[in-house]
Amino acid sequence: MTLGPLKVSIGYQQFNGPVVAVVMDGVGLGSMDERDGVFMAYTPVLDRLLTEPLMVKLKAHGTAVGLPSDGDMGNSEVGHNALGAGRVFAQGAQLVNDALASGAVFQTPVWEELKRRGLEGGTLHFIGLLSDGNVHSNIAQLFLLLEQCAKENLPKVRLHVLLDGRDVEQKSALIYIKALEEKIAGFGAACDYKIASGGGRMITTMDRYNANWSVVERGWKAHVLGVGRKFSSAAEAVQTYYSEDPEMTDQYMESFVIEGDNGPVGTVEDGDGVVLFNFRGDRAIEISRAFEEDDFDAFDRVRKPDVFYAGMMQYDGDALIPKQYLVQPPAIDNTLGEYLCASKVRSYAIAETQKFGHVTYFWNGNKSGYIDEELEKYEEILSDRIAFDLKPWMKAGEVTDKVVDAINGGDFKFIRLNLANGDMVGHTGVEASVRVAVETVDICLKRIESAVKKAGGIFVVTADHGNADCMWNEKNGTKNPMVAHTLNPVPFIVKDYSGANSFTINNTVETPGLANVAATLCTLLGFEPPEDYEPSLLQLQKSK
Numbered sequence: 001m002t003l004g005p006l007k008v009s010i011g012y013q014q015f016n017g018p019v020v021a022v023v024m025d026g027v028g029l030g031s032m033d034e035r036d037g038v039f040m041a042y043t044p045v046l047d048r049l050l051t052e053p054l055m056v057k058l059k060a061h062g063t064a065v066g067l068p069s070d071g072d073m074g075n076s077e078v079g080h081n082a083l084g085a086g087r088v089f090a091q092g093a094q095l096v097n098d099a100l101a102s103g104a105v106f107q108t109p110v111w112e113e114l115k116r117r118g119l120e121g122g123t124l125h126f127i128g129l130l131s132d133g134n135v136h137s138n139i140a141q142l143f144l145l146l147e148q149c150a151k152e153n154l155p156k157v158r159l160h161v162l163l164d165g166r167d168v169e170q171k172s173a174l175i176y177i178k179a180l181e182e183k184i185a186g187f188g189a190a191c192d193y194k195i196a197s198g199g200g201r202m203i204t205t206m207d208r209y210n211a212n213w214s215v216v217e218r219g220w221k222a223h224v225l226g227v228g229r230k231f232s233s234a235a236e237a238v239q240t241y242y243s244e245d246p247e248m249t250d251q252y253m254e255s256f257v258i259e260g261d262n263g264p265v266g267t268v269e270d271g272d273g274v275v276l277f278n279f280r281g282d283r284a285i286e287i288s289r290a291f292e293e294d295d296f297d298a299f300d301r302v303r304k305p306d307v308f309y310a311g312m313m314q315y316d317g318d319a320l321i322p323k324q325y326l327v328q329p330p331a332i333d334n335t336l337g338e339y340l341c342a343s344k345v346r347s348y349a350i351a352e353t354q355k356f357g358h359v360t361y362f363w364n365g366n367k368s369g370y371i372d373e374e375l376e377k378y379e380e381i382l383s384d385r386i387a388f389d390l391k392p393w394m395k396a397g398e399v400t401d402k403v404v405d406a407i408n409g410g411d412f413k414f415i416r417l418n419l420a421n422g423d424m425v426g427h428t429g430v431e432a433s434v435r436v437a438v439e440t441v442d443i444c445l446k447r448i449e450s451a452v453k454k455a456g457g458i459f460v461v462t463a464d465h466g467n468a469d470c471m472w473n474e475k476n477g478t479k480n481p482m483v484a485h486t487l488n489p490v491p492f493i494v495k496d497y498s499g500a501n502s503f504t505i506n507n508t509v510e511t512p513g514l515a516n517v518a519a520t521l522c523t524l525l526g527f528e529p530p531e532d533y534e535p536s537l538l539q540l541q542k543s544k
Contacts, residue, residue, distance in 0.1 A: 003334060005343040006527035011542035015498035017457025018407060019524050020415045021517075022448060023083070024441050025076060025355055026423025028466020028488035029057060035482075037426065037468040041438035045445045049461055054494035054503060056512050056537050060465045061487050064513035066091035066330070067134070073167070073485040075135045076358050076423060077280055079464030079514055081330075084337060084363035086518030086533035089330040092279035093134050093141075096312060099327045100144045110310050110324045117273040117308055118154035125268055127160040127223055127287070128277035128312075129201060130176045133167025133484065136206075136280040137312075139176055143183055145277060150187040158196040158266030159184075160223040161234060162205055165250025166427050167484045171242070173250040177234045195234045196266025197222040199255030206283035209353045210298075212385050216286045217299040218255045225302055226264030228257040249429075251483075270306040279327070281315030281366070282357055288315060288322040316361075319368055332365030336518040339530065340414060341372040348406045349376070351418035352395035353383035358464070359418045377412070383420075389433035392425045393440040400444040407451040414525060418464075419444055426467035429481030434468050453497040458524050462517060463490035492517065492537060494524065502541040509535055 027046075030036035038046075049055070062070030065078040066089045078091045090098070099105045118124040126145065129137040142159075149157050159180065163173040177195070184193040199205070205219025221227040231237040237256040241248050258265050268274060274291060278284045290296060291309040310324040340347055349359040360378050361368055370376050379402060381395045388394065396419050403417050425437035445461065452459040466486030472479045492512070496503065503523070509516060519529035519536040529536055 003342040006339050009526050012526040013500040015500040017455035018415050019458045020452050021460040023418045024463045025420045026426045026467030027463045028469035028486050028490050030469030030488050037434040037471045038438050041435040043442040045442045049493045056492045057489040058492050059513040060490045068094045072134050074465035076464050077362050080358040080362035082514035083517050084335050085332050088515050096279045096327050105326045113308050114273040122271040123156045125158045125274045126277050130161040131164035131168045135167040137278045150191050157193040161198040162201045163250040170249040173238045194265050197257045200251045200253035202251045204255040205287050207286050208282040211353050213298040222255040224268040226257050226267040228255045230259040268305050272307045274307050274309045276311045279312045284315045285321050335365040337364045337371050341375050346412045347376050347414045348412040349416050350379040352381040355418040355420040356380040388424045389428035389430035392433040392437040394421050396440050396444050400447050404451045407455050422468040427483050429483040431471050438468050456498050459495040461493040503538040506539045
């Protein structure tokens with residue numbers, strides 16, 4: 001169905017400048033003490049903006065973004081889905097939980113084909129992030145898949161485990177490996193289920209946005225070819241890496257291969273089935289392409305086994321990656337971007353590579369490409385290939401240069417951007433770098449705000465989830481780096497430099513969340529929000 005244009009708000013006065021929305025990725029409102037990297041950083045611009053009358057704290061995790069419970073941290077993908085969709089949709093973890101609980105996963109032609117392969121002499125392989133971080137995957141979901149394999153008498157299963165240390169504690173891999181080993185041992189001798197390979201998520205398999213294909217290549221070599229440093233068990237691999245480098249954390253651990261008496265215990269061969277059990281899309285697309293594409297040229301695969309490959313979900317609905325999947329993704333329609341295009345609003349979206357998909361694909365409801373190329377411009381600034389704590393300013397300056405140019409050019413009414421620093425550097429747990437990252441964002445806010453003020457526009461500042469707002473936790477008297485996202489709220493701030501209208505806080509919104517932002521942007525742009533959107537955080541004060 002083709003959307004019609006949004007209704008223009010009665011009494012709204014048009015103005016020349018743009019509405020500019022900045023998403024400070026990973027910048028939440030924390031404890032305001034020495035643990036809080038946002039509080040500890042020198043941020044005079046953000047500090048001032050937080051005192052603005054049009055400032056609301058938003059819920060950015062749990063049920064507010066479609067996750068199963070309020071104990072689930074938010075993430076950039078579900079956050080940008082909510083920002084762009086204006087409504088709450090059941091998201092990755094919840095969708096998979098529901099499908100597993102109902103048994104729907106195991107009633108699909110995809111599962112039937114995987115089972116057939118396993119029963120007719122092939123091996124069923126599971127690749128994915130081994131943790132309960134619930135951002136990319138959940139070990140409990142893997143256990144349910146393995147239980148079904150045992151129930152259906154699949155004789156041979158191999159596991160290729162990616163170590164987290166990012167959405168969970170930095171050195172927690174052995175906890176999850178032990179739990180997995182105990183689980184598969186419980187199935188008995190008839191089930192030949194073993195861990196075959198692994199590695200840290202930032203080194204092995206889980207690259208995104210084509211930033212560093214060598215990460216995927218290392219995963220391919222370990223999982224498919226059995227090429228990598230050899231160990232007798234996954235626990236031995238982790239313990240060895242820890243002992244060789246006491247500063248080693250799970251996410252940066254080199255890939256490894258488990259070897260038995262006759263060589264690697266679980267290479268991927270013709271006739272096998274392969275499941276990527278991650279449910280989040282961004283770091284699942286590249287390895288999926290490596291398994292599926294015939295004309296693949298990102299690296300030399302050496303060989304491409306004839307396997308039946310499936311994702312937990314379809315990670316890119318437009319590009320159809322992968323072709324086969326176990327759980328249907330959320331159907332997000334009627335996004336803010338679609339409505340603005342229908343209303344002939346010219347828009348500009350920009351981020352560096354690490355978050356480019358968030359202001360485009362995820363913002364647009366998990367859809368690739370332009371909605372209307374005549375009305376939109378998307379721009380990607382290539383991210384550096386360097387550990388983010390070593391260059392915490394990242395490409396924020398270059399992104400800001402482009403945004404200032406876009407504001408000054410006057411071609412766009414709505415501009416959205418993502419500053420990735422708070423999240424990407426926050427994941428490193430390096431305190432000094434986290435503070436520099438947040439201060440970089442603050443400098444960029446100053447430049448963008450100045451341009452908006454000069455153009456007579458409206459400046460909007462928010463975030464998609466917390467991260468930099470908690471750098472460490474204390475446990476048993478010991479400081480432990482906190483590298484995961486937080487459950488803290490995020491700010492939503494409006495500074496109106498247009499002078500054309502008067503807005504006030506909508507106090508009828510009882511639990512403000514990220515999904516309220518789309519309707520609010522409609523209000524600021526002079527439109528009545530769609531009736532099915534979560535209500536606007538602001539009200540237009542109409543002149544008498």
